[in-house]
Amino acid sequence: MELTDLKGIGQTTAEKLLALGLSEVIDLLFHLPLRYEDKTRLTPIDELVGFRYAQVEGEIVKSYVTQGRRPILVCEIDDGSACMQLKFFNFYYSQKIKMRAGLRIRAYGEVRDGMYGMEIIHPEFSLGAKQPALAKSLTPIYPKSEGISQKLLQKAAAQAIQMLQDGAFELDELLPADWLAAQAMPTLVEALQFVHSPPPDADVLQLINHTHPAQQRLKLEEILAHFLAMHQARTAIQQLNAPRLIMAPGQAQGVMSLLPFELTGAQQRVVQEIHQDMALNHPMQRLVQGDVGSGKTVVAALAMQAALVHGKQAVMMAPTEILAEQHLLTLSEYFPDREVVFLAGKVKGQARAEVLAAIAGTAEVIIGTHALFQADVQYRDLALVIIDEQHRFGVHQRLLLKQKGQASEDNTEQLMPHNLIMTATPIPRTLAQIAYANLDVSVIDELPPNRKTINTLLLDNQKMPQLAERIKQACAGGEQAYWVCTLIEESEHLRAKAAQDTFAELQEWFPDLQVGLIHGRLKGDEKQAVMDRFKANQIQLLVATTVIEVGVDVPNASLMVIDNAERLGLSQLHQLRGRVGRGNRQSHCVLMYQAPLSENAQVRLSTMRETNDGFQIAQQDLKLRGPGEILGTRQKGSMEFRFSNPEQDAALFQQAKGMAADLLACNPQACEQLIQRWQKQAQLLAKV
Known part of the structure; x- marks a missing residue:
């Protein structure tokens, strides 16, 4: 059934929905909510709690615009239990005129404990004596793309669920009934109805944490489809032929x-x-x-x-x-x-x-x-x-x-x-x-016995004079050093400019050293010429962007400075650090940072200081960034789970792996249907 069969979706909108992977009505059922809003009830103002979302309704006592550097529209409301403020930093003059004293207003948003009591910044609101009926279920919030509103997705998904209930199309139950009973999980149809339209008495905490049985049911099927697609890929490869390359003893x-x-x-x-x-x-x-x-x-x-x-x-x-x-x-x-x-x-x-x-x-x-x-x-x-x-x-x-x-x-x-x-x-x-x-x-999982552990130091970038002295001593003793520039922007032009600025600055700091420069905008032969000079020790200090992250091997380079290290992820920091420590000298990596550090940056830099073990670092990286980021945006492919998370749902992944083998043995047809339901890229994956 086509998306254009739904009310409110024309051809242009249907084309925009393709960006979300939605091409048929059935796809909407598996476009699962990210989170929920509770608009099923009103919360008295005197019961509001800070940093929680709530819906309130009351009478406008007064509204006015503050006369500061930035005008703010303030609307004070009273529901009989207490008063609070609604604040709008971006507003129209007509909005100020409409919000007059005596009118009723209903508002939804995140409650904060402000200077004058409870407040909501930029709430959703409706004005008038006759307010719409309260929602009958929690309101789902879906992943969306440019040009697609949340309301459109909500209405489209609601129509799809209604069509499923009316029997307009069927969804086969592909998991054995005894499995579902043993896990106390609902059927597929029950689970989809619940996640798209949770009743007011649903356990909101479970839904927020994605641990509700209905969500677990859908996760299990999605993970199962992943393992089945991987098995399909492996089987497809094993059916192809390759040359037998037998190594006789001694040929290596x-x-x-x-x-x-x-x-x-x-x-x-x-x-x-x-x-x-x-x-x-x-x-x-x-x-x-x-x-x-x-x-x-x-x-x-x-x-x-x-x-x-x-x-x-x-x-x-x-x-x-x-x-x-x-x-x-x-x-x-x-x-x-x-x-x-x-x-x-x-x-x-x-x-x-x-x-x-x-x-x-x-x-x-x-x-x-x-x-x-x-x-x-x-x-x-x-x-x-x-x-x-x-x-x-x-x-x-x-x-x-x-x-x-x-x-x-x-x-x-x-x-x-x-x-x-x-x-x-x-x-x-x-x-x-x-x-x-x-x-x-x-x-x-074993390093060569002659590899020395790299000593990693954290240094506030205000302490450049002490670091400069250390670099001078190292280079005077015949060692070489890297100075890695980082930049938040992804522009290669800006990266190169930052490196050039640093290069000029370091030439002033170290007039007696040969300072080199390498970055992504240099031509291939220019990069090679710089690296050849560095390897030959004709350059003592090499200023570089993260272009040197992998592959560069200069055993005499024993000191690395990573400028603004707080801007990089753990994996990239570890890769960069691995450019030193390749010779017999004790090597050092200095992570310079700009204070104050965010909590996340503190964890990253502390992890680097505490361990050289790449697998420990990767485990911490997984906690901080999630699986898709670690695998790389172009690589993750089937790892783009709609609902599941390998870190949070480790037990479900383990369970699904065993279930995949059982299902392949007893119902291969159901396996193929599961793959098609959850993985549109399954055929491509089978070739990789």
């Missing part, structure tokens, strides 16, 4: 013999898991998580070796040219006898043509950025795709690269390459099991 020794260190136990375990996957005839789908400095690149090289010994190609894609070039340097050292090529946006003209010819011909290890999956890039025999910091790539980009596989030797089928995903952004184990339920997850 070529890379191993070049390492100046021994692999940690965690690295050995993860490499073994990868080689076992690549020996199978369906595509590997493995995520490798490793904290900053845990040695993921070595693991990637040993995965590549499995492809190379079979005469096939391996590709590594990174989100930035700096990170890709870092991989180029490292992997060229690991594979001195192999043909290693690089492709990025800055490779143009004849140079690009030569690289494309090599990829289609003799190249064995291919490293680059998103340029690797463009249409004109043809691979000779691609068997392994490694995507680093994959949360920075969109779903479609990753899919395009994976589709670059080759036909089998007898040309009877398309072979998919094995797929290895790496991230240095630790994800809490519980969240990884939810977000990547279609992947096998390996964790490098």
Whole structure:
């Protein structure tokens, strides 16, 4: 049934509703309220409590406009129990005229304890002797987009619920009745009716906290659909064919013999898991998580070796040219006898043509950025795709690269390459099991034995003179330092300007040091030239934006200053800190902040000072920011739950995971219906 079948929704409005994922009437039923307003009753003024929402009704005693720097319309009302004020900072002259003494007024809003008693700022209100009847149920407040009013959504949802009650369409109950009975949960129809139109006696606290049985019922079905979609994705991959890349004993020794260190136990375990996957005839789908400095690149090289010994190609894609070039340097050292090529946006003209010819011909290890999956890039025999910091790539980009596989030797089928995903952004184990339920997850949970803990200090930015002295001492002793500039605005132009201003200021502070500058608006070859000089110790102090967040490896850099660190999230702070501590010296990270700090900023900075463990930091980050932010806006995909929260609903997620396996066994048709009901992107997810 089309949305235009509802009263008040024309074609233009229907097109706007598409931005909310609403294309049919049934979609409105699953567009669930964020919160509720209680307009079912009036609260006497003498019973009002501060910082709670309430609805009051009384007679206007007087109204006037204050004569201060900013005029305020004040309306004083009396309901017989007490008086209070309604205040309007933005008002029309006609509004002042209408609010005359003696008229009745009903108002709803957040109550505050003001200077002259209770007050409500900018309430919703209605004037007149004849007020509308009180609401029969709590008023739902829905997620909305530009051009769509709350009233329109409320009326549309109410019509959809009425049509459901009248039998205009049916919703199949897809969960077994014995499950619902055992959990004391309502049916789907009962749950939807309740959340869209809760009765006046509903437990408001439960509804606010999203713990009411009706809400839990809908959460359970949504989470179940998520796990079923992930299972569908995994099954779809396992039905595809990939080249079997069996590693014989000793074939990894070529890379191993070049390492100046021994692999940690965690690295050995993860490499073994990868080689076992690549020996199978369906595509590997493995995520490798490793904290900053845990040695993921070595693991990637040993995965590549499995492809190379079979005469096939391996590709590594990174989100930035700096990170890709870092991989180029490292992997060229690991594979001195192999043909290693690089492709990025800055490779143009004849140079690009030569690289494309090599990829289609003799190249064995291919490293680059998103340029690797463009249409004109043809691979000779691609068997392994490694995507680093994959949360920075969109779903479609990753899919395009994976589709670059080759036909089998007898040309009877398309072979998919094995797929290895790496991230240095630790994800809490519980969240990884939810977000990547279609992947096998390996964790490098051990740092190399020579890695020293980075000493993290918090410093008010008023104490710059003491810090300057510390930087001078470090650089005089042969060390190097980063100075990271942060900026709230997302404009790359503004970021660059802030860095340039800081660069000029620090040149005055440190006239005897070579100070360098790198930011996102520099061209690729300019960035590379700066980094080359820094690595060669021709620059002692490097001023940078967060462009250096991942991939930069300068072992001699042992001091990092992050300016206005309170502006950054925990994950980004941890990634930046990981740029130091890569050599034998004791390293330090100074988090400079602008006082006073918000409570949230205090928690973030204290967490950084107390621990270097990326997984502990990720767990705290999850509490502060939620799952979608941690996974990245382009990556979260199916993690955009409408109703559920992996942190708050951990028990439900655990329960749904077991239920998914049972439902797949006893009713696969219901599984498909659940996925379609809750996940419109299910078909795309199945390919990723």
